[in-house]
Amino acid sequence: MNTDPRLRDAMQQVLLACLPGVLVLFWVYGWGVLCNLLLCAASALLTEAALLRLRGHPVLPALNDGSALVSACLLAVALPAYAPWWIPVIAAGSAIALGKQLYGGVGRNPFNPAMLGYAVVLLSFPVPMTHWPAPQALDLGHALQALSGFAERPDAWAQATVLDGLRQNRSLTIDELFASHAGFGHLAGRGSEWASLAFLAGGLFLLQRKVISWQTPVAMLGSLFLVSLLCWNGSGSDSNGSPLLHLLAGSTMLSAFFIVTEPVSGPKTPWGRLVGGAMVGVLIYLIRTWGNYPDGAAFAVLLMNLCVPALDRLAQQRRPETA
Structure with missing residues (x-):
């Protein structure tokens, strides 16, 4: 079995498009980002090799296609920096085993592997998965201590995310939140908003190279902007956040250009991509605002994956009959 050169x-x-976002995250959070990358990549490749060997398939051609590394990279940048080492290992292993090889390998997965792995660790380890470090770079020694899971973490750098702080706020106005919360920056999370812009640049590169289709990211960002604008109730203490905050906070840009555009688990028709992308944007807002999880992108994408067969069937029925 030879590797498909188009897939590779x-x-x-x-991976090249992810590089700007990875570099910005490294600049913001330091060595924990690179440690996540190494742990996710090693776990993904080892899991893929072991399961391919168990199934009697050639190992090297499948590893050479790059799909396992892409899933590992997307997981690494979605996970909190300095999470205990077993979180990226379990996340990447689950992504490959449960999200890919369980269904027969690349090209057959009904769910986005990276988001399935993310959901597994989010449900299993909710506390470390909802706490990111403050924007500061630890030296490598302290980073390895934090990753071991045994070192005591200083409260000064372990903090709730911007979206979690917004969701739990009961008394402060938005302006007071931005002034008092260490994680808030100019428009969204301090530092992470620059990472969002970097992933936006990478996504535009993929659009320009026609690696992804425009319908899904445009529909997702458009629906998220529209629903957050319609539900925006100003800057009071009960505010759900501005549209710009929702576009630049959390994993919005990463999800729009690198997650929902996954060709196997996503809709195959232009109309299906528009509806599926819009569905993800609305679900992200609903989960962020009224759900139990501050971001919700993983669950929104997985729920959309469940609807893909119905979306594609409806798209086929909408096509006008030709003579």
């Missing part, structure tokens, strides 16, 4: 080329371009 697409995966290489996706």
